[in-house]
Amino acid sequence: MARRGSAIRKTLLFVLALVAAAAAWELYKAIGPEDGGSILGWKLLPRANDVSMPHVWDVSARLLDDESRTSKRPIWRVVLSGAWYSFRLALLGFLVGTAVGVALATVMARFGIVKRGLLPYLVISQTVPMIALAPLVVSWGGKLHLGSWEWPKWLSVAVLGAFLAFFPVAVGTLRGLESASATSIELMRSFAASGVQTMRKLRFPSAVPFVVPALRLAAAASVIGVVVAEISTGLRGGIGRLIIEYARQASGDPPKVYAAVVGAAVLGLAMAGLVTVFDLVMMRRRPPAEELT
Amino acid sequence: MTEVGASAVPAVEVTGAGKVFNPGTTRQVDALVAIDLHVGPGEFVSLIGPSGCGKSTLLRLVANLIEPTSGSVRVNGKPAPQARLDQEYGMAFQQAGLFEWRSVVKNVELPLELKGWDKGPRRQRAMEMLQLVKLGDFAEHRPWQLSGGMQQRVAIARALAAHPPLLLMDEPFGALDEMTREHMQAELLRICGETGTSVLFVTHSIPEAVYLSDRVVVMSPRPGQITTVVPVDLGSDRDLDTREDARFFEKVTEVREALRGHEVDELELARGIGDV
Numbered sequence: 421m422a423r424r425g426s427a428i429r430k431t432l433l434f435v436l437a438l439v440a441a442a443a444a445w446e447l448y449k450a451i452g453p454e455d456g457g458s459i460l461g462w463k464l465l466p467r468a469n470d471v472s473m474p475h476v477w478d479v480s481a482r483l484l485d486d487e488s489r490t491s492k493r494p495i496w497r498v499v500l501s502g503a504w505y506s507f508r509l510a511l512l513g514f515l516v517g518t519a520v521g522v523a524l525a526t527v528m529a530r531f532g533i534v535k536r537g538l539l540p541y542l543v544i545s546q547t548v549p550m551i552a553l554a555p556l557v558v559s560w561g562g563k564l565h566l567g568s569w570e571w572p573k574w575l576s577v578a579v580l581g582a583f584l585a586f587f588p589v590a591v592g593t594l595r596g597l598e599s600a601s602a603t604s605i606e607l608m609r610s611f612a613a614s615g616v617q618t619m620r621k622l623r624f625p626s627a628v629p630f631v632v633p634a635l636r637l638a639a640a641a642s643v644i645g646v647v648v649a650e651i652s653t654g655l656r657g658g659i660g661r662l663i664i665e666y667a668r669q670a671s672g673d674p675p676k677v678y679a680a681v682v683g684a685a686v687l688g689l690a691m692a693g694l695v696t697v698f699d700l701v702m703m704r705r706r707p708p709a710e711e712l713t
Numbered sequence: 714m715t716e717v718g719a720s721a722v723p724a725v726e727v728t729g730a731g732k733v734f735n736p737g738t739t740r741q742v743d744a745l746v747a748i749d750l751h752v753g754p755g756e757f758v759s760l761i762g763p764s765g766c767g768k769s770t771l772l773r774l775v776a777n778l779i780e781p782t783s784g785s786v787r788v789n790g791k792p793a794p795q796a797r798l799d800q801e802y803g804m805a806f807q808q809a810g811l812f813e814w815r816s817v818v819k820n821v822e823l824p825l826e827l828k829g830w831d832k833g834p835r836r837q838r839a840m841e842m843l844q845l846v847k848l849g850d851f852a853e854h855r856p857w858q859l860s861g862g863m864q865q866r867v868a869i870a871r872a873l874a875a876h877p878p879l880l881l882m883d884e885p886f887g888a889l890d891e892m893t894r895e896h897m898q899a900e901l902l903r904i905c906g907e908t909g910t911s912v913l914f915v916t917h918s919i920p921e922a923v924y925l926s927d928r929v930v931v932m933s934p935r936p937g938q939i940t941t942v943v944p945v946d947l948g949s950d951r952d953l954d955t956r957e958d959a960r961f962f963e964k965v966t967e968v969r970e971a972l973r974g975h976e977v978d979e980l981e982l983a984r985g986i987g988d989v
Binding site: 601603604606607608609610611612613617621622625628705706707 | 773776778797798799800802803804806807808810812813814823824826827855857881
């Protein structure tokens with residue numbers, strides 16, 4: 421009962437936050453300087469004119485309109501199908517990244533020498549800019565031929581999503597695997613549990629509360645990875661490409677860019693929702709947060 | 714269960730055992746020196762002493778969680794490593810250490826699961842153990858829904874699930890309040906009486922050691938060694954009145970003085986160093 425009540429409250433809060441964001445946008449448009457402004461000589465205030473910040477209702481109306489004079493499909497359908505295309509790539513990247521992250525964490529937790537050798541490189545891997553990496557992955561993939569099978573470009577994009585997603589999972593899972601108390605480990609030893617048994621019955625379950633927030637980060641990272649990779653590899657069909665395409669028309673049709681951005685936000689929300697479902701399933705029998713102490 | 718208690722094989726046989734941590738370095742610590750310890754079948758023996766006297770280290774040697782530097786450790790007639798693999802003992806710590814992701818009954822099943830028991834017999838045995846600690850109604854609860862004393866009872870049920878002839882306990886009631894603690898002590902005596910389990914029990918409470926034990930082993934630190942063994946002949950059916958008994962107080966005094974004797978040595982030692 422309490423759970424259902426809090427679910428309703430959470431949904432209400434979510435809607436309220438959306439309304440508040442829209443209200444803040446319109447409030448700034450009403451009082452902000454048309455051509456931007458400076459604070460103490462720094463150009464900080466964004467321009468509030470209709471080109472830079474179209475009205476919320478203009479963006480909404482544009483979503484229902486046709487895409488262009490030549491294409492009669494309404495924009496929301498174009499944006500949604502782009503978001504769906506990117507969602508599938510992000511999901512693939514997220515799943516691959518999660519699998520790789522958990523596998524790396526398991527090996528690192530099991531063998532201290534692997535952890536000491538590998539962990540610094542994992543940290544460094546995340547400092548490589550996506551923009552630089554994307555063409556490399558595409559060209560490496562292009563050299564792969566397995567019989568008649570050729571490496572498609574969309575797979576490179578998913579791999580780049582996975583490249584950003586695996587890191588929080590690896591770090592979070594590693595911390596989780598190491599979170600089992602010394603007493604619990606002695607207990608397993610006193611029961612003559614094998615290393616594999618200790619991993620399965622103690623370390624993995626102990627890691628779950630650490631993995632769940634790591635997956636949230638990974639979901640967001642995979643979306644960012646895929647959108648940026650779509651742009652930098654020039655892959656058509658996804659929301660990243662759509663944002664770039666519509667941005668070129670920004671001066672003549674400003675709400676159109678924001679229509680694509682709304683699509684990207686929906687994509688991010690879908691991924692976050694997926695992780696929330698996982699969270700609820702995995703944590704349903706855990707102590708409520710206030711009783712963790 | 715009781716046939717084990719009736720056998721003549723000693724539950725614990727420690728002979729000339731020593732433990733040195735970080736040998737050959739500047740941080741070398743002689744944790745235990747020349748320890749001889751014997752726990753008979755069905756016997757309840759407490760280890761007591763100031764912190765740093767190595768009582769927990771000795772318990773861990775018996776449990777084969779650490780290896781002795783010298784001497785031998787046998788449990789139920791077997792070398793300690795073999796005894797651990799055969800689950801000749803069950804163990805309970807100060808923290809109940811229940812797995813929060815398992816129900817109470819699944820926690821008790823854990824050691825049986827690790828041994829590869831089938832689901833049916835496993836559940837049946839776990840339920841028996843929960844009834845033994847009077848928590849049969851809480852089988853499907855989550856550990857975090859129970860009080861500290863109840864959690865500790867689940868931990869004892871878990872330790873006894875595989876019917877080991879020996880129970881090793883490291884200050885299991887140390888985190889409980891006084892009332893719960895006395896209740897748990899009476900419960901522990903009842904459970905051991907019913908199952909014939911031998912117990913090696915680490916504590917730093919003198920009344921607790923006297924109330925529970927057939928013998929109290931007094932230890933002293935630097936290096937950790939056994940100084941005195943106090944037999945406690947209060948009979949086997951001890952109840953709440955036992956704590957009011959004059960003989961109980963005599964034994965408490967005796968253990969306290971055995972612990973003090975060591976304190977005096979410390980003082981004299983300090984004085985001796987001062988003179989130099």
